[in-house]
Amino acid sequence: MEKLLIKGGFVVDPSQKLEGLADILIEKGKISKIERNIPPSGDEEVIDARSMVVAPAFVDPHAHLRDPGQTYKEDIESGSRAAVFGGFTTVVSMPNTSPTTDNPAIVEYQIQKAQKVGLIRLLPAGTITVGRKGEKLTDFNALKKAGAVALTDDGTTLTDESLLKTALYWASDLGLLVMDHAELPSLSRGHLNEGKVSSLLGLAGRSRSAEAIAVARDGFLAQETDAKIHIQHVSAKESVDLLSLFKEKGVNITSEVNPNHLLLTEEAVLKYGPLAKVNPPLRTKEDRKALIQALAEGIIDCIGTDHAPHASWEKEKPLDQAPPGMLGFQIALPALVKLYNEGLITLKRLVEVLSTTPAKILNLYPELGTLKVGTTADVVIFDLKHEWVFDEKINPSKSSNSPFMGRKLVGKVFYTIKEGKIVYRGKS
Ligand SMILES: [Zn+2]
Structure with a gap:
């Protein structure tokens, strides 16, 4: 050794x-x-x-490694290299793979492949529902036994609240963390923030209420079930207000923000086109400001990179056809350093949001997210x-x-x- x-x-x-x-x-x-x-x-x-x-190495609760099924975009080996390039040794992989990570065999495949590559500690998230269809819950127990640490239908949210409530009860019993891509599909059929830029381009938008309503729902369900819920990629200032309220009430709710939402606003779509298309979308100056402040104050708990690789031919499609997402591992530290240099966060907070706090949220602390002897x-x-x-x-x-x-x-x-x-x- x-x-x-x-x-x-x-x-x-x-x-x-x-x-x-x-x-x-x-x-x-x-x-x-x-x-x-x-x-x-x-x-x-x-x-x-x-x-x-x-500092203690970074922990990412949210990354798409595209393996199995979309390995022309990324695979566990290239994804591991990108993660360690960005300072991450622990990564929670999203289950919207192909086929979806809704069964123990895929969880085991992912863990074994990552171990063979030997660069990162890959902790798979399984889907909440079979095939990410929002209809039938997966076998949480089997996913947990195989090594899954969290459950999410990332890419979309559940529209059946009673199913989500049952999921929270079961997951909490098993010590699995439910994570939610909080964006109601009925209000987010478009391709960018519903606002100035979407009307300028004549494209359907994704409303801020789509997120705020889902965050409110998730908070109330977490309160009622006494289960933990983690809100993925917060993007709107209304969500920040709600998170602050739930935290004050002692609800077990945590959240993450992506580097892209900390760095960019909806105008980026005019400059970069589909490269700036993400879900939830880049929003306004006011939202960006609220997200940064919430991260500094601890209303938003941590960073999730939402590392989401896509091939160039996919991103060369028109805005309304290109898939959402952008690379995250490589820009996470520079995004936080930018905030640090502008005096918006402290160095201690930078390390907390990239390492200590995500390790705590994922129950990895005090073994990870620390440099204790x-x-x-x-x-x-x-x-x-x-x-x-x-x-x-x-x-x-x-x-x-x-x-x-x-x-x-x-x-x-x-x-x-x-x-x-x-x-x-x-x-x-
Ligand atoms: Zn998502």
């Missing part, structure tokens, strides 16, 4: 209220020592982390100031659907370490 000594880095670990210069020794896959100065003993690899931040050594080392261009040469994904392709980004991962093993080394 490798022995690593991370020297001279600025360690940020919210779980221990740690923020300062320290060295970290990793032995046998665990954090074995954190001290101001640990002299090398000669039998370890020394990582020079001077001028870099050292004795825990699993999943560590990320990044440079807050490093400028890089996100281009084809550097991109590990099979797809390149991102409005940020070819653009200069600030904030770069240089080492991703999983269980004491370096799984990614960045070049400057």
Whole structure:
């Protein structure tokens, strides 16, 4: 087993209220020592982390790895490479694969393939309903036994509230987390935010009420069932108001925001076309502001990347035919660094929302999302100031659907370490 000594880095670990210069020794896959100065003993690899931040590795509750069935977009191997490039060692994969992840065989296939690749800890989400059709619940027990950690029909929500309520009861009994793509289909038949840009382009929109009503429904059901619910990709300011209200009341509701909603507004569709098409859609300046503030204040709990690769021929279709989604792993850290540089979030909060809090939501804490001595050594080392261009040469994904392709980004991962093993080394 490798022995690593991370020297001279600025360690940020919210779980221990740690923020300062320290060295970290990793032995046998665990954090074995954190001290101001640990002299090398000669039998370890020394990582020079001077001028870099050292933090618990990132945890993503929301990514599409497209495997099985759509491996021309991404597969578990390329997706793993993209994840560690972004500093993520733990990833919850979405079940809208083909066939859908609605049975234990697919969950097992995904876990085994990820283990073979050996870069990330892949934690599959299973579907709530068979075939994601919204009609019949899947076998939660069998999915859990196979290794699923969460349930979602991501891409859409359940329209049968009584079925969702039953799902919450059962999932809660089994310790599975229900996650919801909170957007009512009847109010979101369009392709971008219902507003200025959709009317300018003469295209059907997706209403903000589609999300707000679903968030309200989910909150009330979580309250009534006393079960946990996690709202995926919050995009509208009305949802933020509701989340704040439910949290005040002590409801077990958590939520995530995607880097794309933190960085872009609906106008991006005019500039980037289908590359800026996502569900829920990019919204207005006011929404973006509300999301950033909610993330800073803890009303929104964490980041989900919603990494959603698509082939270029798919994204070259017209807006109303192109599939929704964009790459997420690669831009998550730069998105948060941008907010940090603008003084909108602290460095501690940056690490919390990318690591500690998602680990807690997924019940992985206190083993992950922390650098406490004795825990699993999943560590990320990044440079807050490093400028890089996100281009084809550097991109590990099979797809390149991102409005940020070819653009200069600030904030770069240089080492991703999983269980004491370096799984990614960045070049400057
Ligand atoms: Zn979704």
